[in-house]
Amino acid sequence: MGNLQTSESIQRLRTALHTKAKEESRYRFYLLYDKIYREDILAHAYRSCKANKGAAGVDGVDFEAIEKYGEEQWLGELAERLRTKDYRPEAVRRVFISKPNGKLRPLGIPTITDRVVQTAAMLVLEPLFEADLQPEQYAYRPERGAQDAVKAVHRLLNTGHTHVVDADLSGYFDSIPHAELMKSVARRIVDGNVLHLIKQWLNAPVEEDDGHGHRKRTTTNKDRGRGTQQGAPISQLLSNLYMRRFLLGWKTLGHARRLSAHIVNYADDFVICCQGQAHKAMAAMRGIMDILKLTVNEEKTHLCHIPQERFDFLGYTFGRCYKRDSGRAYIGTKPSKKSVKLMVDSITKETDRRRTVLDAEKIVGGLNRKLNGWANYFCLGPVSSDSKLTLVFL
Numbered sequence: 001m002g003n004l005q006t007s008e009s010i011q012r013l014r015t016a017l018h019t020k021a022k023e024e025s026r027y028r029f030y031l032l033y034d035k036i037y038r039e040d041i042l043a044h045a046y047r048s049c050k051a052n053k054g055a056a057g058v059d060g061v062d063f064e065a066i067e068k069y070g071e072e073q074w075l076g077e078l079a080e081r082l083r084t085k086d087y088r089p090e091a092v093r094r095v096f097i098s099k100p101n102g103k104l105r106p107l108g109i110p111t112i113t114d115r116v117v118q119t120a121a122m123l124v125l126e127p128l129f130e131a132d133l134q135p136e137q138y139a140y141r142p143e144r145g146a147q148d149a150v151k152a153v154h155r156l157l158n159t160g161h162t163h164v165v166d167a168d169l170s171g172y173f174d175s176i177p178h179a180e181l182m183k184s185v186a187r188r189i190v191d192g193n194v195l196h197l198i199k200q201w202l203n204a205p206v207e208e209d210d211g212h213g214h215r216k217r218t219t220t221n222k223d224r225g226r227g228t229q230q231g232a233p234i235s236q237l238l239s240n241l242y243m244r245r246f247l248l249g250w251k252t253l254g255h256a257r258r259l260s261a262h263i264v265n266y267a268d269d270f271v272i273c274c275q276g277q278a279h280k281a282m283a284a285m286r287g288i289m290d291i292l293k294l295t296v297n298e299e300k301t302h303l304c305h306i307p308q309e310r311f312d313f314l315g316y317t318f319g320r321c322y323k324r325d326s327g328r329a330y331i332g333t334k335p336s337k338k339s340v341k342l343m344v345d346s347i348t349k350e351t352d353r354r355r356t357v358l359d360a361e362k363i364v365g366g367l368n369r370k371l372n373g374w375a376n377y378f379c380l381g382p383v384s385s386d387s388k389l390t391l392v393f394l
Contacts, residue, residue, distance in 0.1 A: 021131035033193035037082035045119035057111030108229030161273035168300035172268035
């Protein structure tokens with residue numbers, strides 16, 4: 001929920017929900033909706049969204065406009081709309097961002113109102129579902145992150161699990177089936193008002209530029225009964241919740257034990273590290289994904305044997321490395337070529353002499369933040385004392 005400090009009242013609520021869910025795995029929660037429009041929760045949700053500095057949605061309302069109108073009044077009116085069940089989500093503005101392979105990734109931008117309500121819902125729902133998520137899941141969770149997932153893969157490789165299924169799913173967020181997802185939600189939530197909110201967010205129309213200066217709206221998710229908008233706060237929780245089905249199925253069906261095959265998952269990315277028989281693990285994975293109505297990207301999914309081969313995961317390359325002093329080989333990690341290229345391209349763009357106005361101080365500050373962030377993430381594996389400066393000279 002960002003880096004903002006939550007109040008004691010919110011912490012108490014979240015702790016109570018998590019404790020109850022952890023103690024009783026079959027317990028279902030009946031009264032949650034009224035917590036979502038609690039004054040302290042809505043206020044914290046608003047501050048979290050504002051700290052993320054997101055763009056306006058289809059209504060064109062930005063944070064500056066809300067501040068001018070009056071934050072307290074705006075939040076009070078939103079709380080009343082939720083209390084009287086007069087709140088209705090608006091369409092999601094779709095934009096496209098470039099991917100490293102040159103393709104475009106769709107990103108959904110809900111209105112600030114919808115982002116605040118979704119974040120408020122996350123504050124209430126996240127702790128009870130956190131009790132159910134599997135230890136192999138590292139994305140969008142408290143006290144966990146991508147580096148932890150990288151370390152988990154590294155540990156498996158160094159304990160003999162060197163036969164790897166490097167897996168990829170085609171459009172995971174766009175493919176999650178609503179009916180099956182709602183069953184996962186309803187395992188814990190009986191509150192009909194909360195379930196109705198989630199269904200509305202899943203079925204929200206999408207608005208985008210038609211390429212001719214006009215806007216068009218589509219209801220693809222509702223029509224197909226699939227998909228959750230990547231970029232919407234609630235999508236993080238929902239995507240984890242559905243991926244849990246795969247991880248739980250993997251262990252329940254005995255694949256983890258029978259094949260000594262262990263999964264490490266981060267959002268829609270995952271690898272399966274095996275002590276052998278990776279081809280059987282891949283076949284078993286495909287079978288479960290068929291049941292879950294998800295599609296394996298055959299072009300990007302492949303088997304890999306470490307250390308003879310290498311694979312990339314979460315920006316790192318895993319494979320054979322060599323000690324700087326002795327030259328001894330070991331299984332390790334380093335930034336992938338793609339990660340390095342992305343950073344170099346970004347620096348090149350920032351320092352392009354053809355830019356009409358170059359504010360040296362602003363550019364240097366931006367580069368320092370970018371380089372420090374990059375170096376902090378890629379601190380695993382062989383890192384020399386001058387590695388933070390290496391990129392500048394590439």
